[in-house]
Amino acid sequence: MVLAPEFNIKDLGTLKYFLDIEFSRSKKGIFISQQKYVFDLLGETGSLGCKVTKTPIESNLKMQPAKPEEVIDKEKFQRLVGKPIYLCHTCHDIAFAVSIVSQFMHSPEKENSDVVYRILRYLKGTLGKCLLFENYGYLQDEAYTDACWARSKINRRSTSGYCTFVGGNLVTWWSKKQNVVARSSKEVEFRVVAHGISKVLRVKRV
Structure with missing residues (x-):
């Protein structure tokens, strides 16, 4: 040890x-x-x-x-x-x-x-x-994202979600309401993709 x-x-x-x-x-x-x-x-x-x-x-x-x-x-x-x-x-x-x-x-x-x-x-x-x-024999990083536009009845904020894999194994997952009101479904998707990429970059540094 x-x-x-x-x-x-x-x-x-x-x-x-x-x-x-x-x-x-x-x-x-x-x-x-x-x-x-x-x-x-x-x-x-x-x-x-x-x-x-x-x-x-x-x-x-x-x-x-x-x-x-x-x-x-x-x-x-x-x-x-x-x-x-x-x-x-x-x-x-x-x-x-x-x-x-x-x-x-x-x-x-x-x-x-x-x-x-x-x-x-x-x-x-x-x-x-x-x-x-x-052990799948590789250490490739992968991320999958999704979002639901204007889901909240209260303030029309959207919900984001993503998950990341390392070497074929699920290591992180997340689902949360976005901080701002998105004006379109495309804007929602861009925001969650940005979060997903950010998470993958952090995983790569570990």
Whole structure:
């Protein structure tokens, strides 16, 4: 171990579990997941017996802040959303849906809560799945981007998303509302492509 000559450290062996993230190795590569975390979350929210859904959010769903008389328990909603936010470390497929519901932390309504429970129903169907980091024999960097123009009902801001691969393995993913209002779908696409290129350049420097 490189640090051993300088620091008093203990070799705990092969990494298997760290910060609710599970690691396992095989001849194919390294598997990363948060299955126990998902299972515990389903138990905490009473969703173990729920029906599975194939997608974490409905297509083209647009939500808006609740009216004062429609606001539900804000603290409970924030705790409920906080758990899936942490799951985005290994579950890239819920990143977009989680970024949408996270925008209503301070004024949630029942529809927002229903979307979070839909994410949980989707997660139940993903138990047993994980990320695989495999040696494909090359280290080429790739990035894929997408955007949804004027998705927000509140301020017509668009939502961007991108993911990057190194050597065929998914290493970063991101979904977020853009900072400004775009005047066209082309402008939205240019912005997200610029973010994607910037991310690839940062990955190359690592």
